[in-house]
Amino acid sequence: RGKAIKKTVCVSTDSHILAEEPPHESFPIREWTIQVLGKDEDIQQYVSKVEFKLHESFPDPNRVVEKAPFAITEKGWGEFVMDIVLHFVDNSAPPVSFKHELHFNPEKYTKFPVLNIKPNSFEIAQSVFGETLESPSVDATMAVTPSSKKRKRLEVPSVFNDEDMESLKKKLEGLQAGDILEVVDGVAQVDETSEELKFDLYTLSHEELAKLWTFCLSKNKK
Numbered sequence: 001r002g003k004a005i006k007k008t009v010c011v012s013t014d015s016h017i018l019a020e021e022p023p024h025e026s027f028p029i030r031e032w033t034i035q036v037l038g039k040d041e042d043i044q045q046y047v048s049k050v051e052f053k054l055h056e057s058f059p060d061p062n063r064v065v066e067k068a069p070f071a072i073t074e075k076g077w078g079e080f081v082m083d084i085v086l087h088f089v090d091n092s093a094p095p096v097s098f099k100h101e102l103h104f105n106p107e108k109y110t111k112f113p114v115l116n117i118k119p120n121s122f123e124i125a126q127s128v129f130g131e132t133l134e135s136p137s138v139d140a141t142m143a144v145t146p147s148s149k150k151r152k153r154l155e156v157p158s159v160f161n162d163e164d165m166e167s168l169k170k171k172l173e174g175l176q177a178g179d180i181l182e183v184v185d186g187v188a189q190v191d192e193t194s195e196e197l198k199f200d201l202y203t204l205s206h207e208e209l210a211k212l213w214t215f216c217l218s219k220n221k222k
Helices: 162-173 177-183 206-220
Strands: 005-017 030-038 047-053 062-065 070-076 080-088 096-102 108-111 114-117 131-134 189-191 196-199
Touching (some): 062 070
Antiparallel strands (some): 005 030, 005 108, 047 080
16 A cells, blocks of 8 residues: 555634533533634545544434534533544545544644545555646637547556556646647646646546546557
Protein backbone atom coordinates (compact mmCIF):
# COMPACT_ATOMS: atom_id res chain seq x y z
CA ARG A 1 0.00 0.00 0.00
CA GLY A 2 1.01 3.61 -0.50
CA LYS A 3 1.20 6.27 2.12
CA ALA A 4 -1.96 7.53 3.78
CA ILE A 5 -3.39 10.92 2.89
CA LYS A 6 -3.19 13.13 5.97
CA LYS A 7 -5.99 15.63 6.56
CA THR A 8 -6.38 17.89 9.60
CA VAL A 9 -9.91 18.66 10.72
CA CYS A 10 -11.25 21.15 13.25
CA VAL A 11 -13.53 20.01 16.10
CA SER A 12 -15.11 22.92 17.95
CA THR A 13 -16.96 22.63 21.26
CA ASP A 14 -19.21 25.32 22.72
CA SER A 15 -21.19 24.98 25.97
CA HIS A 16 -23.15 27.16 28.36
CA ILE A 17 -25.22 26.74 31.53
CA LEU A 18 -29.01 26.60 31.20
CA ALA A 19 -30.00 28.75 34.17
CA GLU A 20 -33.67 27.82 33.82
CA GLU A 21 -32.94 24.09 34.21
CA PRO A 22 -32.77 22.63 37.75
CA PRO A 23 -29.31 21.19 38.52
CA HIS A 24 -28.59 17.48 38.79
CA GLU A 25 -27.15 16.76 42.25
CA SER A 26 -25.60 20.25 42.36
CA PHE A 27 -24.25 19.91 38.80
CA PRO A 28 -25.67 22.59 36.46
CA ILE A 29 -27.37 21.49 33.25
CA ARG A 30 -25.56 22.72 30.17
CA GLU A 31 -26.32 22.92 26.48
CA TRP A 32 -23.39 22.01 24.26
CA THR A 33 -22.64 21.90 20.54
CA ILE A 34 -19.86 19.97 18.82
CA GLN A 35 -19.06 20.64 15.16
CA VAL A 36 -16.56 19.06 12.76
CA LEU A 37 -15.14 21.35 10.06
CA GLY A 38 -12.25 21.43 7.63
CA LYS A 39 -9.17 23.22 8.94
CA ASP A 40 -8.11 24.80 5.65
CA GLU A 41 -10.91 23.83 3.25
CA ASP A 42 -14.57 22.91 2.95
CA ILE A 43 -14.91 19.54 4.66
CA GLN A 44 -17.77 18.60 2.31
CA GLN A 45 -15.17 18.14 -0.44
CA TYR A 46 -14.15 14.83 1.10
CA VAL A 47 -16.53 13.98 3.99
CA SER A 48 -20.02 12.61 3.24
CA LYS A 49 -21.32 12.08 6.79
CA VAL A 50 -20.25 12.17 10.42
CA GLU A 51 -21.23 9.87 13.30
CA PHE A 52 -21.19 11.11 16.89
CA LYS A 53 -21.22 8.22 19.37
CA LEU A 54 -22.46 9.71 22.62
CA HIS A 55 -22.53 8.30 26.15
CA GLU A 56 -24.98 5.42 26.45
CA SER A 57 -27.13 7.43 28.88
CA PHE A 58 -28.36 9.58 25.97
CA PRO A 59 -31.42 8.42 24.04
CA ASP A 60 -30.34 7.17 20.60
CA PRO A 61 -26.65 7.73 21.42
CA ASN A 62 -25.37 7.00 17.89
CA ARG A 63 -26.12 10.24 15.99
CA VAL A 64 -25.49 10.45 12.24
CA VAL A 65 -25.28 13.81 10.43
CA GLU A 66 -25.40 13.40 6.65
CA LYS A 67 -24.93 16.99 5.49
CA ALA A 68 -23.14 20.12 6.62
CA PRO A 69 -22.96 21.59 9.13
CA PHE A 70 -21.68 18.36 10.69
CA ALA A 71 -22.78 19.28 14.21
CA ILE A 72 -24.89 18.07 17.12
CA THR A 73 -26.46 19.98 20.01
CA GLU A 74 -27.46 18.31 23.27
CA LYS A 75 -27.87 19.10 26.93
CA GLY A 76 -26.72 17.38 30.10
CA TRP A 77 -24.60 17.73 33.21
CA GLY A 78 -21.76 15.25 32.68
CA GLU A 79 -18.45 15.25 30.84
CA PHE A 80 -17.46 12.21 28.77
CA VAL A 81 -15.32 10.95 25.88
CA MET A 82 -17.08 10.16 22.60
CA ASP A 83 -16.09 8.54 19.33
CA ILE A 84 -16.46 10.63 16.17
CA VAL A 85 -16.49 8.71 12.89
CA LEU A 86 -15.95 10.36 9.49
CA HIS A 87 -17.23 8.75 6.29
CA PHE A 88 -15.76 9.90 2.98
CA VAL A 89 -17.10 10.90 -0.41
CA ASP A 90 -14.67 8.38 -1.92
CA ASN A 91 -16.29 5.10 -0.89
CA SER A 92 -12.99 3.27 -1.40
CA ALA A 93 -11.64 4.99 1.72
CA PRO A 94 -12.76 3.27 4.95
CA PRO A 95 -14.25 5.45 7.71
CA VAL A 96 -11.84 7.03 10.20
CA SER A 97 -12.68 7.46 13.89
CA PHE A 98 -11.08 9.45 16.69
CA LYS A 99 -11.78 10.29 20.34
CA HIS A 100 -13.14 13.64 21.46
CA GLU A 101 -13.45 14.68 25.09
CA LEU A 102 -16.44 16.80 26.06
CA HIS A 103 -15.63 18.99 29.07
CA PHE A 104 -16.90 22.32 30.34
CA ASN A 105 -13.73 24.13 31.38
CA PRO A 106 -13.22 26.14 29.29
CA GLU A 107 -16.69 26.43 27.78
CA LYS A 108 -15.30 26.97 24.29
CA TYR A 109 -12.33 25.10 22.83
CA THR A 110 -11.07 23.65 19.55
CA LYS A 111 -9.10 20.51 18.75
CA PHE A 112 -7.29 19.65 15.50
CA PRO A 113 -7.12 15.86 15.02
CA VAL A 114 -5.07 14.56 12.08
CA LEU A 115 -6.76 11.89 9.95
CA ASN A 116 -4.93 9.15 8.06
CA ILE A 117 -7.13 8.40 5.05
CA LYS A 118 -6.27 5.20 3.17
CA PRO A 119 -8.21 4.70 -0.09
CA ASN A 120 -8.45 1.07 -1.19
CA SER A 121 -8.62 1.70 -4.95
CA PHE A 122 -5.42 3.77 -5.13
CA GLU A 123 -3.09 5.45 -2.66
CA ILE A 124 -1.51 8.87 -2.94
CA ALA A 125 1.14 10.11 -0.53
CA GLN A 126 -0.04 13.70 -0.58
CA SER A 127 -3.33 15.52 -0.89
CA VAL A 128 -4.74 15.33 -4.42
CA PHE A 129 -7.64 17.67 -3.95
CA GLY A 130 -7.64 20.42 -6.55
CA GLU A 131 -5.07 18.96 -8.95
CA THR A 132 -4.95 21.29 -11.95
CA LEU A 133 -3.73 21.28 -15.53
CA GLU A 134 -3.08 24.61 -17.18
CA SER A 135 -4.67 25.09 -20.59
CA PRO A 136 -4.80 28.73 -21.75
CA SER A 137 -6.83 27.97 -24.89
CA VAL A 138 -9.59 25.83 -23.37
CA ASP A 139 -13.14 26.59 -24.46
CA ALA A 140 -15.69 24.88 -22.23
CA THR A 141 -18.30 24.80 -25.01
CA MET A 142 -16.12 22.47 -27.12
CA ALA A 143 -16.08 19.49 -24.74
CA VAL A 144 -16.67 16.10 -26.38
CA THR A 145 -16.68 12.52 -25.16
CA PRO A 146 -13.47 10.60 -25.99
CA SER A 147 -13.65 7.61 -28.31
CA SER A 148 -13.27 4.17 -26.77
CA LYS A 149 -11.48 2.70 -29.81
CA LYS A 150 -7.98 1.22 -29.60
CA ARG A 151 -7.81 1.21 -25.81
CA LYS A 152 -5.22 -1.18 -24.48
CA ARG A 153 -6.68 -2.34 -21.18
CA LEU A 154 -3.60 -4.46 -20.42
CA GLU A 155 -1.57 -1.28 -19.97
CA VAL A 156 -3.89 0.06 -17.27
CA PRO A 157 -2.65 -0.51 -13.69
CA SER A 158 -4.88 -2.83 -11.70
CA VAL A 159 -4.36 -0.48 -8.74
CA PHE A 160 -3.27 3.13 -9.13
CA ASN A 161 -0.44 3.62 -6.63
CA ASP A 162 1.70 6.70 -5.94
CA GLU A 163 3.97 6.23 -8.97
CA ASP A 164 1.02 5.54 -11.29
CA MET A 165 -0.76 8.71 -10.18
CA GLU A 166 2.37 10.79 -10.70
CA SER A 167 2.84 9.20 -14.13
CA LEU A 168 -0.78 9.95 -15.04
CA LYS A 169 -0.36 13.55 -13.95
CA LYS A 170 2.71 13.93 -16.20
CA LYS A 171 0.86 12.30 -19.12
CA LEU A 172 -2.02 14.76 -18.74
CA GLU A 173 0.36 17.70 -18.52
CA GLY A 174 1.94 16.53 -21.80
CA LEU A 175 -1.31 16.68 -23.77
CA GLN A 176 -2.01 19.43 -26.26
CA ALA A 177 -4.89 21.81 -25.57
CA GLY A 178 -7.00 20.21 -28.30
CA ASP A 179 -6.43 16.75 -26.82
CA ILE A 180 -7.34 17.90 -23.33
CA LEU A 181 -10.74 19.04 -24.59
CA GLU A 182 -11.61 15.41 -25.26
CA VAL A 183 -11.37 14.45 -21.59
CA VAL A 184 -13.34 17.39 -20.19
CA ASP A 185 -16.77 15.78 -20.31
CA GLY A 186 -17.50 13.88 -17.11
CA VAL A 187 -13.97 14.00 -15.71
CA ALA A 188 -12.65 17.56 -15.61
CA GLN A 189 -14.13 20.93 -14.76
CA VAL A 190 -13.26 24.08 -16.64
CA ASP A 191 -12.65 27.31 -14.75
CA GLU A 192 -13.11 29.90 -17.46
CA THR A 193 -11.97 32.79 -15.26
CA SER A 194 -8.54 31.27 -14.61
CA GLU A 195 -8.44 29.23 -17.84
CA GLU A 196 -7.61 26.01 -16.01
CA LEU A 197 -8.83 22.45 -16.14
CA LYS A 198 -9.33 21.02 -12.67
CA PHE A 199 -8.97 17.27 -12.06
CA ASP A 200 -10.11 16.11 -8.63
CA LEU A 201 -8.17 12.85 -8.87
CA TYR A 202 -9.17 11.73 -5.40
CA THR A 203 -12.82 11.35 -6.38
CA LEU A 204 -12.23 9.49 -9.66
CA SER A 205 -13.10 5.82 -9.88
CA HIS A 206 -10.68 3.22 -11.25
CA GLU A 207 -12.70 3.18 -14.48
CA GLU A 208 -12.33 6.94 -14.92
CA LEU A 209 -8.62 6.82 -14.13
CA ALA A 210 -8.26 3.99 -16.65
CA LYS A 211 -10.04 6.12 -19.26
CA LEU A 212 -7.58 8.96 -18.70
CA TRP A 213 -4.62 6.56 -18.75
CA THR A 214 -5.53 4.85 -22.03
CA PHE A 215 -6.49 8.14 -23.66
CA CYS A 216 -3.08 9.61 -22.78
CA LEU A 217 -1.32 6.50 -24.10
CA SER A 218 -3.17 6.71 -27.40
CA LYS A 219 -2.18 10.36 -27.83
CA ASN A 220 1.43 9.91 -26.75
CA LYS A 221 1.96 7.04 -29.20
CA LYS A 222 0.75 8.96 -32.23
